[in-house]
Amino acid sequence: MAGHIIRRFREKDAEGLAKLLNESEEGWPGGLTGGIPYTAERAKEWIERSRCFAPLVAELDGEIVGICTVTEHFWEKDAAYVEFLNVHPNHRGKGIGKALLLASIEETMKIGRKRLDLHTWGGNLLAVPLYKKTGFFWVPKTNVYMQNYIPAILSHPLSSKFFEKHDLLHPKWYKHFARELTQREDDFREKGMKVFPYEFEVKGEKLRVLVDREARELVGIEAPELGVECWVEEQEAPAGISQEIRWKVKNKGDEEIRCALFIQPDPEIKIVKPPKNSFRVPPHMEVEIKAIFEPDVMAEEKPEDERSNKISSNLIIEGLLIPLTVGVRIKQPVRVTIDPFPFSCWPGTDASLTINLRSFIKKKAEVTLLLSHPNEIWVEAEKECEITPLGFSGLHARVKIPEDLKTGAYPLILQASVRVDGREVITRPKKFHIRVIEPSGIIVAAEGDERKLVGENAITRVMFNLRRSGTMTIIDKASGMTLAQTLSEGIGPPFWPSEFDIKPFDAKVEQVPSGYKITLSSSSERYRGLTLLKEIVIYGGSPLIRVRYGFINNLGQERRFKLQSRNWVQFWRSIYNIPIRGKFIRFPAIEGDFPYWERDLPKDPIEFQERWVCFEFPQEEVSLGVLWDEVEENEFGGGRANFIFDVKLKPFSITWLKPFYFYAGPGGWRRVREIWREI
Template sequence: MAEERPEDERSRKISSNLLIGDLLIPLTAGVRIKQPVEVTIDPLPFSCYPGTEAEITINLRSFLKEKAKVSLLLSHSSDLEVEAEKSCELDPKSFSGLNARIRVPKGTRTGAYPLILRALVSKEKKEVLTKPKEFHVRVLEPSGIVVATEGDKHRLIAENMIARIEFNLRKGGTISVFDRLSGRLMIYALRVGIGPPFWPSEFDIKSFDYRVEEVPSGYKITLSADSDKYRGLKLIKEVTIFGGSPLIGIRYGFVNNSETTREFKLQSRSWANFWGSIYNIPIRGKLVRAPAIEGDFPYWERDLPKSPKDFKERWVCFEFSQDGVSLGILWDKVEENEFGAGKANFVFDVKLNPFSIKWLEPFYLYIGPGDWKVVKELWRMIYMSRVEPEPYEKVTEEFFIDVSTHPIVFEGESPLEIRITSSRMRKYKGKLAINLPAGWNVEKNEFEFEDFSMDKGKVFTTKIIPNCPPGAYKGDIILDLPETELKFDLPLILVGAGGEVKVKEIEDRGKRSFLMDNGSLRFRVSPEYGGVLYSIRDTRGVEHLLSPYPEISTFSWIGEWLGGIGLNGWVERDEWHMTFHREEWHAEKAEMTGWTGLKLWFEPKREEHRNLKGLRFSVSYLTKPMSKVLLVVPGFKNKTKASRRFRVLIDFFLKLGGERKGYQFLVPTEVLDYLRKENPYYAWLPSNRGYVIAGNPFKKSYATVVTPVKKGIEISMADESSEFGGHVVTSVYLKLKPKEKMAFPLFFCLSSSLEEAKNYSLLRKFKLDAFNQSFYT
């Protein structure tokens, strides 16, 4: 007896001829022969780690019209231990099952261990033995790969510890790729068409032969099928699965066994299971990051560009945060790339000489943990020969429609430029409205636009008129589009007012110091005290920094402590060395684009800093008239021809509102904005959004430490317990090329409310182009 065949596969048939007079009528009846009982296992495939003991269900389905008894005949590899129920009764055309327990001994090597099942069907003193079905117990070690058929020769499955690939050999030679840990179907791939036109394609209904070959890095599965349309043409699909790797390699090839030169295009069609994902794709130098919206973004047709020239980096990433997994597609040389909804299609030019073989450029699938950053770095490694990530790369990350404003920092009446951009080819018509907080006015607050698309951005200009004290405020920009309404933050940081910043040299308790006075805050800095800014007092005389100036003291775990704000130390082999105050510091007045203050610097001379010789360290403290903002700019210069790597610390020791007690923190993380209250136990927590807010609610005093730098700098809450207070530590991870110099601006902002402190966090959007990098070093 034969198994049930798929609908696309030819059935067995019975033919006869009917003769009526001189008329011959051929008659054919199709016959589909079924097993009396179908046997399968669940889960299928059954994959496990060495040492596993688990249960499976052996499912039985009866196609009989009568009740029958079924006895299970099971044989298995001697490397396994299997116990199973032996028999059951099946009602007519019903389902049942038998339980089995499988034990895989520890030390079992990676491999596919056969599990062969047959059913002995007894009915009315007749017995029928079904055809054997071979399944496998798939044992996977960390770097292992298993490639084997399951149930019949047409169901080929390849997997490693990360991904599972199921091959459809009967129809189309396609693959379905799953994330093994979540079971999520990630992508359906390898449909092809030769053309144009590319559809309908003869290969969509063809059966494919396959060959499995072990290669040094994994296994290569090669599928092939002959063309009926083009004589002598064979299509090859090659899939490589790598041991322990989230990458899957794919490439197409052709064999031309004819005397004819053939030229055509190949379209490779894939469909990502994009539902519930975050869609990431780099277009024209920007990272477009948005939720995948069925029927909207990206739309099926004419939404994202098809030209590879619009993709400086050619990758796309679908993030499924609920399962902690991402799908990446990485490619390079194609004539056309087409994306829309879950579609990921590539078009290749093909030219085949007579009696030749040609391979097309490979592309890759990524199935694994992480997000778009992982996919991006893998693309650069594969296609750009990048050895390690770019340490200080500036990535413009946007929704598919973005609104940006310039400036975000004001000192009085100022023009405001609003720029809206789209990463979509579809055209929009809509309205833009500006909503401002109390104390702010705008010359024009509504604009209309049409024909807005990827190639036609819009720029609107108006005038902002503040009538409020310096501080951090926030408005809104509303973009009204036909299918949605989008709301964007409008940062309004009134950083200063009229007046001047006075800087003068003084002697303070026996040390050479400098006093910076902006009319709202008074700052004290000493080059003879490790370049530390040790005091910030407001007009009421309240001190907001904690420092033992002019002494050097011990504090918590720190043996030599100066407190205040400063470039205090460095980290080597995970040991913190707070010793920069031992060097000879220099000071000079500094001015830059309206910011005024001091620059302090030193070059390591002492023996304990021998690993830092040839470097220059600086820190600048800058402010504006009547401002509550201090711009702290640590700078670093590599004066040698050697590349240098190190980590330094910029500390902010706080006494907000004049009190060390009663502190709180607000630290934004991936999960939530964490509120930390004063506590008898210490705790440290880094922010992943570029800012930390410290505060003393009882004194209505808050400080925001925020940076516009996206990489290479980390701001952390440093709760040193109620005994020592709550502070902020910033780590800068330096990787300097020969003769390179870098700077990492930080804003330290004082405010009287948590709302205003949160508004100051918008300084992370400050455009660094306004800074002159050479100034800092």
């Protein structure tokens, strides 16, 4: 029997791909087909819509026995992503999956990306050793999110010399990659740094490369003739507190080497004492260079799943440029938050508030709370405490609201004066609000961070993530239950990966009759002159939320495309209520079974008797309704509540699409139907 061949997908492979997917059904959670067998046409359409730059197939004796699709990364421009990988059940364990992954690494390098990522699921841990042997590391504290830095290592000026010397260009390195193949997270630390270590050995010579997990760049290389590395004292770096950064150069040769060092920190990092710009390293000796840096106390803390701030450096050793990058995860020396968050109350409230403190300093510190608020409200708080190294503490406060105070967001600005080793650092101000809400009132204001916008009335709370994607979380205030994560978008087809999933959004808040209008906007990089708009209206005393999309077209030509609005409902404990034409479906959601998104419910709006769906949560006595009118396609099932719109834009125009609605409040499907008929 001839060996398998890895190559790009061709249109004539569609029938063989459909057969592969249909016969792989049982190996996937929830199946692959959704109960609808793939046809050649559907398989071809799936490849076309996936936006993959490398659709790879494995062919064995004329049959398609494996598929791997590599797409743009969903967040980072210098990385690629394995969107889908599957090998026919009868041909697993024959090296086909390995061959597809190695080919995907090659495709990643061809387009100049430094990294290749993938996800798998907890039930697929048997595949984790395969991924690790091909260079993937399991990112700690994730649901099996894996990163592969082989493209960066093979292209780095220093490490690439090792592979060229031993003729180990891709994929020959694979046989010489030393790795412990465990089924657990890869939580490696060296000098206190979070790293992924890569080790290769051939003919008694070794190469060791360290990847900084925070910067997602190479930070150290130990080659046979030369070793270089960079590290910081504390990777979780308290703002306003100086610390050292160090570089070490190890000369393993017989002659002295001349070195130059140039560094470029992110704007949020100040170099207090720069390093030597030039130095020499004698034969068989090592030299350590130091500098002192200090993170800016006004720097914003980045989410843990984003790249950290960094200090980039270029070592030039005998004319060879060696870039190294170290990550600096900037933290406030003491983080200040409030509990409950956000703090909402009625006029006349007399309530307690806890001000939580978390230290990121490895020494005991004295903390004084700095607090300001308007005269309309009364706040009295404890002011002083000691906090242990990397410890937690709390200060109690009391809030009193006058009976006649009107609905409003009253600022509560908190800072901490932190004293350690005779030095004082005052933290970045955090602006919270005492949110006073009358029965028919409504408030929209940022909380703690200008990129976290929170709107609420007496019934429902919505929280907007402006830092990334402009999504809206819908929360029932009475039960505290998160009902839905909504308003992710893609332009296509294909709709994913979408640039808007990672882009920040601006927000404009306006008061309108009976409520507030929030308009989110973000300009496209992929489509020149195009801006996406999301308009959300929330009403005082009402559980109804109105949503509509719009576009600004700044080009002198017409545009036509489709927009997918992706919304995820917390539905596993819900009862589905769906008015399909000719029947009414009322049935408990069954995880992984009903309703399955491609099998159980129609996508054509015409198939709905009335255009609404209601998810009832009997235990919490709350319902989430989704109500719409004019869409090209609707998709419900598996927690999805998605819409596809046909978009036509005139030159130099602003165009708004038809609205849809969310209902988040008491009452069941009859109440949702009643509202749909009214609007």
